Amino acid sequence: MASLLPAVVPRGYLPKATAWATSANQTAQIAGPALGGVLYGIGPGAAYLACTLTFAAAAASVWSIPLEVKPASRAPVTLESIFSGIAFIRREPVILGALSLDLFAVLFGGATALLPIFARDVLHAGPLGLGLLRSGTAIGALAGTIWLAHFPLRNRPGAAMFGGVIAFGIATIVFGLSHQFLVSLFALMALGASDTISVVVRLSLVQLRTPDEMLGRVSAVNSLFIGTSNQLGEFESGLTAGLWGAQPAVLVGGVATIAIALLWMRFFPELRHTRTLEREEALAASA
Numbered sequence: 130m131a132s133l134l135p136a137v138v139p140r141g142y143l144p145k146a147t148a149w150a151t152s153a154n155q156t157a158q159i160a161g162p163a164l165g166g167v168l169y170g171i172g173p174g175a176a177y178l179a180c181t182l183t184f185a186a187a188a189a190s191v192w193s194i195p196l197e198v199k200p201a202s203r204a205p206v207t208l209e210s211i212f213s214g215i216a217f218i219r220r221e222p223v224i225l226g227a228l229s230l231d232l233f234a235v236l237f238g239g240a241t242a243l244l245p246i247f248a249r250d251v252l253h254a255g256p257l258g259l260g261l262l263r264s265g266t267a268i269g270a271l272a273g274t275i276w277l278a279h280f281p282l283r284n285r286p287g288a289a290m291f292g293g294v295i296a297f298g299i300a301t302i303v304f305g306l307s308h309q310f311l312v313s314l315f316a317l318m319a320l321g322a323s324d325t326i327s328v329v330v331r332l333s334l335v336q337l338r339t340p341d342e343m344l345g346r347v348s349a350v351n352s353l354f355i356g357t358s359n360q361l362g363e364f365e366s367g368l369t370a371g372l373w374g375a376q377p378a379v380l381v382g383g384v385a386t387i388a389i390a391l392l393w394m395r396f397f398p399e400l401r402h403t404r405t406l407e408r409e410e411a412l413a414a415s416a
Contacts, residue, residue: 134336137194144281144333144406151328152274214346217339224338226397227290227331228351230390232358234294234327237385238301239362240320241266246375252310265314269321276322277329286330287400293326294390301383305376330406337407 138146168176218225241263248259282289297320304316331351339347369378394401 143336144283144329145278147332147336148274148278148281148329151325151332152271152278156271214343214350217343217347218350221338222397222399223287223403224334224347226393226400227287227334228354230290230294230393230397230400231327231331232354233389233393234297234324234386235355235358236362236365237382237389238297238320239366239382240301240304240379241317242363242366243370243375243379246370247304247313251308251376252313254310258310261314262317265317266321266324269318269323270325271321272318273322273325274329277325282326282330282333283405285404286334286406287403290327290330291390291394291401293323293330295387296323297327298383298386298390301386302380305379305383333406 134143134146134150164179165176168179218228244262245259248254248256248262252258252262254262300316300320300323304313304320307313307316335347335351336344366378366382369381372378373381
């Protein structure tokens with residue numbers, strides 16, 4: 130789906146479209162479990178029937194989308210073409226820096242995996258409090274995507290991404306230090322909002338700086354990076370919480386996230402200094 134968006138949206142509107150797509154995803158993550166619970170209260174069959182109907186409606190909607198860009202001709206599948214997405218990313222320091230920065234930020238900033246421990250042992254919030262804490266990051270992310278949809282990042286997106294990751298680390302540290310439920314909830318909202326900046330910038334850079342014929346392969350590598358970091362991040366959080374306790378694990382993760390952002394600013398100056406989401410030469414050619 131990530132590689133489909135540039136084919137249906139003019140390039141000038143792609144950052145806004147990416148923000149709206151992320152907003153729709155966050156809305157579904159908030160409303161989906163609640164709606165699923167209501168449907169399951171009616172009966173398991175109602176829940177599965179609703180899933181089937183909505184998947185069918187989504188498939189029909191995607192089928193009816195007119196493509197703005199003609200799909201590139203498909204080249205024969207070879208061993209070189211299978212790994213061409215990775216080779217392309219290695220040649221592009223801006224994309225490599227954005228993908229790897231987001232990967233390590235998610236890897237070390239996995240505070241949400243420990244929410245049940247915090248709700249029970251630190252905040253003494255109970256099941257209702259746990260539910261609110263789980264919704265905190267999604268609410269923050271939804272607010273962030275709506276803001277970015279109206280005010281897209283057009284200048285210095287790399288600097289904005291680094292700022293978002295550092296803010297993510299600070300929010301993680303505040304959550305780890307807090308013993309007050311409202312402070313923890315607002316820290317999680319800030320965490321979700323700051324993470325949105327990183328997500329939108331990363332997706333926009335991939336979509337705008339990757340040739341159409343490579344977009345599917347690069348998007349696949351991007352999905353692999355993020356899926357892997359999410360799972361490994363939860364494992365890392367559980368492992369460190371078992372060794373040091375939940376609060377020290379979250380604090381170390383927040384500090385590590387900020388350290389990674391500072392290191393990446395040095396390792397990938399091209400990302401830090403990039404002035405636009407698109408390539409400068411592409412903008413010059415279209416001017």
